[in-house]
Amino acid sequence: MMIALVATVLTPVHATPRNPSWLSHAVFYQIYPSSYMDSDGDGIGDLRGIQSRLGYLKTLGITAIWLNPIFESGWFDGGYDVIDFYKVDPRFGSNSDLVALVSAAHAEGLKVCLDLVAGHTSNRCAWFQQSATGGADDRYADYYIWTDTISPKDQQDIVARHQAPNPLSSTIGKYVEADAKRGKYYLKNYFECQPALNYGYAHPNPDHPWEQAVDAPGPQAVRRELRNIMAFWFDKGVDGFRVDLASSLVKDDPDKEAVMALWHEMRQWKDQHYPDRVFISEWANPPKAIAAGFDIDFMIQFGIPGYGSLFFAPDTPWGQRLTKRMGKATPCYFDKAGRGSIKEFIDNFSNSYTKTKGSGYIAIPTANHDFQRPNIGTRCTTDQLKVAMTFFLTMPGVPLIYYGDEIGMRYQEGLPSKEGSNDRGGSRTPMQWLPGPTAGFSSCEPAQLYLPVATDGGRLTVAAEENDPQSLLRYTQALIALRQHTPALANDGDWQLVSDVNRPYPMVYRRTTGTQQVIVALNPSGRKVSAPLAVEGQPRELLRTGHCRLGHDRLVLGPCSAVVIAVSF
Numbered sequence: 001m002m003i004a005l006v007a008t009v010l011t012p013v014h015a016t017p018r019n020p021s022w023l024s025h026a027v028f029y030q031i032y033p034s035s036y037m038d039s040d041g042d043g044i045g046d047l048r049g050i051q052s053r054l055g056y057l058k059t060l061g062i063t064a065i066w067l068n069p070i071f072e073s074g075w076f077d078g079g080y081d082v083i084d085f086y087k088v089d090p091r092f093g094s095n096s097d098l099v100a101l102v103s104a105a106h107a108e109g110l111k112v113c114l115d116l117v118a119g120h121t122s123n124r125c126a127w128f129q130q131s132a133t134g135g136a137d138d139r140y141a142d143y144y145i146w147t148d149t150i151s152p153k154d155q156q157d158i159v160a161r162h163q164a165p166n167p168l169s170s171t172i173g174k175y176v177e178a179d180a181k182r183g184k185y186y187l188k189n190y191f192e193c194q195p196a197l198n199y200g201y202a203h204p205n206p207d208h209p210w211e212q213a214v215d216a217p218g219p220q221a222v223r224r225e226l227r228n229i230m231a232f233w234f235d236k237g238v239d240g241f242r243v244d245l246a247s248s249l250v251k252d253d254p255d256k257e258a259v260m261a262l263w264h265e266m267r268q269w270k271d272q273h274y275p276d277r278v279f280i281s282e283w284a285n286p287p288k289a290i291a292a293g294f295d296i297d298f299m300i301q302f303g304i305p306g307y308g309s310l311f312f313a314p315d316t317p318w319g320q321r322l323t324k325r326m327g328k329a330t331p332c333y334f335d336k337a338g339r340g341s342i343k344e345f346i347d348n349f350s351n352s353y354t355k356t357k358g359s360g361y362i363a364i365p366t367a368n369h370d371f372q373r374p375n376i377g378t379r380c381t382t383d384q385l386k387v388a389m390t391f392f393l394t395m396p397g398v399p400l401i402y403y404g405d406e407i408g409m410r411y412q413e414g415l416p417s418k419e420g421s422n423d424r425g426g427s428r429t430p431m432q433w434l435p436g437p438t439a440g441f442s443s444c445e446p447a448q449l450y451l452p453v454a455t456d457g458g459r460l461t462v463a464a465e466e467n468d469p470q471s472l473l474r475y476t477q478a479l480i481a482l483r484q485h486t487p488a489l490a491n492d493g494d495w496q497l498v499s500d501v502n503r504p505y506p507m508v509y510r511r512t513t514g515t516q517q518v519i520v521a522l523n524p525s526g527r528k529v530s531a532p533l534a535v536e537g538q539p540r541e542l543l544r545t546g547h548c549r550l551g552h553d554r555l556v557l558g559p560c561s562a563v564v565i566a567v568s569f
Helices: 021-025 047-052 054-060 095-107 126-133 152-163 167-171 217-234 257-273 286-292 307-311 317-326 343-356 382-392 422-427 462-466 472-485
Strands: 028-031 064-067 071-073 082-088 111-116 175-177 185-187 240-243 278-281 296-298 361-363 400-402 494-497 507-513 516-523 529-532 540-545 548-550 554-557 561-568
Touching: 047 054, 047 095, 054 472, 082 095, 082 217, 095 111, 111 217, 111 278, 152 167, 152 175, 217 257, 257 278, 257 286, 286 296, 286 343, 307 317, 307 343, 343 361, 343 494, 382 472, 382 516, 382 540, 382 561, 462 472, 472 540, 516 554, 540 548, 548 561, 554 561
Parallel strands: 028 064, 028 400, 064 111, 111 240, 240 278, 278 296, 296 361
Antiparallel strands: 071 082, 175 185, 494 507, 507 516, 516 561, 529 554, 540 561, 548 554
């Protein structure tokens, strides 16, 4: 075979594989539990509701589920303010309901991973309340970071926070005034109600006695608690954890060496006692995270740049944030205008891929609970969304579909904040199963829904798309099946950009394993494009959307089109 394109040649740094073998063919599906399926008619999703939809996930081709936090919570931050890590929140059911869900999922061949908020608790957590009221020798005294003195700047932040008129003011500054027996102030992670757990400081300041070293008794006790939490759920059959903000546990750790050592320790423990379980990090720096011991890390809206330049148009909420950060508005690549670039993404993905190949996996999710869906703004038609889904499901690493993206659920702008969602609520709306005022999500009255639905007259529902052979749902199902039955497209298959990074439309890359080679070509623009492509033998089209034509030495793609071609089997 001969590819007559400019090739970005990658020489991966191979390491002895150490990940659970089931990750080689894993396709993850993220569920926001409050919004997936309501079994009891209260307008909020629950575990029994999720269990009732396992057959749908199996049919779609999913092999593993990641659930956003299900532990007892104060619901100030969508479940990320945990009161009790050992108890399922009553809104979702009971611990027994989770065990039943895991058992039923395993019977369907599905894995279940939970969300672990490792860096903080709710201020309503019994650990924190005992730490606040107890003495310095109390069991939980040093589970958190307490001090009687803070800087003038930190004091000014507290005053500003109290004067601000909205809940987001709770995020200003680092310390919260508590006037507790244990100390006058505690360190928070995000909202005031999220006191940071004490994993210690990588470089404790001797003038700050509250900055304990990572090997001090308090930080070591917190590490033991973290292992206890994971073991508690592993012993109930849970298959792994996605760790929230995994890189932020140790304080004053600019190079992340101390937190990497922490996770390396956790990985050794897991491999010794639970070798088939997985660690997934919200680190957004795959070379760091995977070297630390995680099996999977995300390439998402923060951390290593690239995702935003592909999907965040300047006139969308996360595009506006990107514009503010970059100091200029930059068109995104997956847009019909066809003015985007792939260079930032390719440069950063290539580097991460090379450094992690054979050691762990990069996940490029369709979206998640913290940022906008693909269906937003002018990227709102089925043909556009099919091109984007082709990208998500043909890249190497572990694919992850955010619930509802397989049917093209739309990000709903302008929703009121729900349980700390702010503008993230537009991506947390109920799953749309059927036409109707509650979209088959719940038997409640529409006014009781957790968040509103937007089915586009019933068209953006599972029921409608299951009956339409040209739907995004059917196309997604076909892509997953193709990935599972084509080794070159699987999670471990090699990847190589073969188009010119400076001529981004179309984006063409090659996936290979052994003698099997597949070419993927993407044109999200609204115009016809072409690229030189010369192959020996008879190429075979495996799947396409839109108009595509492979000539003697050139590939032509019509507007909003994509094609997967077998060139050597």
